[in-house]
Amino acid sequence: MVATTLPPLCFHTTKVAVRYSTESKKNEKQKQIRLNKNKNNNASAVSFLKPSPTPLLLIKQKPSQTKLEALDVVVKDIEALVDNGIDVDVEIFSSLLETCYRLQAIQYGVRIHRLIPANLLRKNVGLSSKLVRLYAACGYVDKAHEVFDQMSKRDSSAFAWNSLISGHAELGLYEDALALYFQMEEEGVEPDRYTFPRVLKACAGVGFIQIGVAVHRHIVRSGFLDDGFVLNALVDMYAKCGDIVKARKVFDKIASPDLVSWNSMLTGYTRHGLVLEALDLFCQMLQQGYQPDSIAISAILSGVTSLKLGVQIHGWAVRHGVEWNLSIANSLIVMYSCHGKLVQARWLFENMPERDIVSWNSIISAHSKEPEALIFFEQMEKAGVLPDNITFVSLLSACAHLGLVKEGERLFSIMRNRYGMSSIMEHYGCMVNLYGRAGLIEEAYHLIVEGMEIEAGPTVWGALLYACCLHGNVEVGEVAAERLFELEPDNEHNYELLMKIYGNAGRVEDVKTVKMMMVDRGLDLYTNM
Template identity: 60%
Template structure:
């Protein structure tokens, strides 16, 4: 006799937003579920807290809604709650929303989130205020970011907000402000990290001061970042922009494990100074060391080659590696062939492009006007 036992299937009820309003999270009672122990026929009582919906999981939305639409919906709900007098003070919510705004570069939504954040949180919560500083600085509003930064009571506890603000000034070309912030950082006793120095070195390269650059070089060695490839790559670029290509090469040679950024930094540095022969030597060293030149390397060299023969060799290299359709490479090839009177070849490449930008159109227009 065979008996078939059908186990009951459990259906978990969905929780509507209206029911959640009737039962706030801190008033919910624990649900009890009993699980039979097959070994001793005993019962073990386990309790689980009732899950509550959260605006933090913005990425888990249905397919018909974009992340930006989901973000807008969450912020609108929070604004409605605030208008009804419901106080929102959870820092995790604001930190998550600001992170999403930063990822999506949604500055308008970030401003709305900013209006919802209580003043005491911006003053005392390092995580929330630092992410707001980063959002404003990365979107080109360094001055607004600095206003938030000045109100932070715990900014000396971490370099995160300092790095964001320095980066914001450097990216917008306000190099002196970025450098001043670095020196203020030292005065207030904030310890720089591996993300501080590349941003400061970028600003130093923008100013073009080799003396300040050398001082920062000493600082980063003292702080223990003298063998950090991320920092050393920025150091190579700084020396090249300050006009000392020899020191840049010396730093490059000291990098123990060079990555693509290392090679491309040295390559573009030589090209920037018109040293095509040295740039081609770097290109050959890349190949010899087993580093496949990427689209940055190829397009950089193509933009500066002097002979059609070398240009065609590089074109063949790009074709063999499936890089001829890369936007930057194709643009460089169009410029190369048009400058040397090869209009048909330039037009052929243009016609084969799956993606075109302003550079592409300007290059092909220039080719026809020659």
């Protein structure tokens, strides 16, 4: 067998140079260059003959390759070498896997995986770790696990573990990510500064503050309490798990907070409705010379309850030339629409230099009680932007408020048939609300018991109960109320709606019965009757 070693890919911005050749080709080219030099030296000083371009210059005149095109060429060449029985150096495989990871080129990663000898992959921890990272980062956690389970010395480094934990957390598989962390502890693998932020993200995802506190203690024992990267993750975890006081305590311990630190604390305050605290922190951020980014501005705008304050933040964004940042512009649309300023929201939307799905959803949602929502959706389709679940929630809600039953049915149909979306609970809730507001109680009930692909939740049954209250349908209202009492027994509003239905029907004794049910469950006897 002949061993061939190829230099790694060299990427230079958008132009990619891939160079590999045998020594004989190098010698031949060098010989040709020397001959050209001799010819030039022997030429007459009067003639000044124009030399022919060398092969190297001809190569430079070829159109530049994209990074993926260059990668494709190299992978094909490696495949040809392996097919011819030539061994490829492990560093080449390692370099190619690194390139695939950076380009998120999973299809090439799979091809490279097929070329790596199984024995080499099993024994070489660095190589297998990079393959685990590639699969996990691209969402192929099952394939990542297959490679991980075959690693011979996976306890030698936290690298592969971190990749798996991160891959699961990014997919929302938070419990699996935490299980890997516990397994990592059991096998005696020492965590590093990249382990804890990934684990803390999983804690925040499931809201397990007890586990988060335990991880915090592990961070202290491991000596990472002065690591800004780890502390930022702690702030985010505590804020998302509901302990905003503890989040602020950790934030105050960060010696040199960066934008991630400020943003984590800002979003934590706004998420908890602590607008004044968020504004105070925002002012501190400015006073300390930090330039707020789009995340900080969007966080503040999402929590603003005063239109005057929102306009002032808009003015700040204009003065600093960031008003057309996509995230900020989207947040401004939402801010103005929440305060009923649809003219300003439309002006922003129409003048945006670029739009994404969030932009379209924001403007459609702003008009969720107006016929303009349907017009914006037509424009969205003409622009070639694919709608998502949120889009159709707003559209179906608009149809319900406008009494457009047929249009709502049409949109519900194209959502499933044209765009291939599966209906979520909110879609069914909107459809029940659509039928219910139109007085089509039987159609709404039929959709719930026979037309839903998932078990109806409180949103759906609540919409039906409200419709029964509007139109005085006692029989279906009782069925809806009974299901709601099982699903959310402590929701006083459901009892009040049923009492109102009974009251409007003149069934005084039934009203008293519902009141007694509330007393038995320790609920306040509040009613507008």
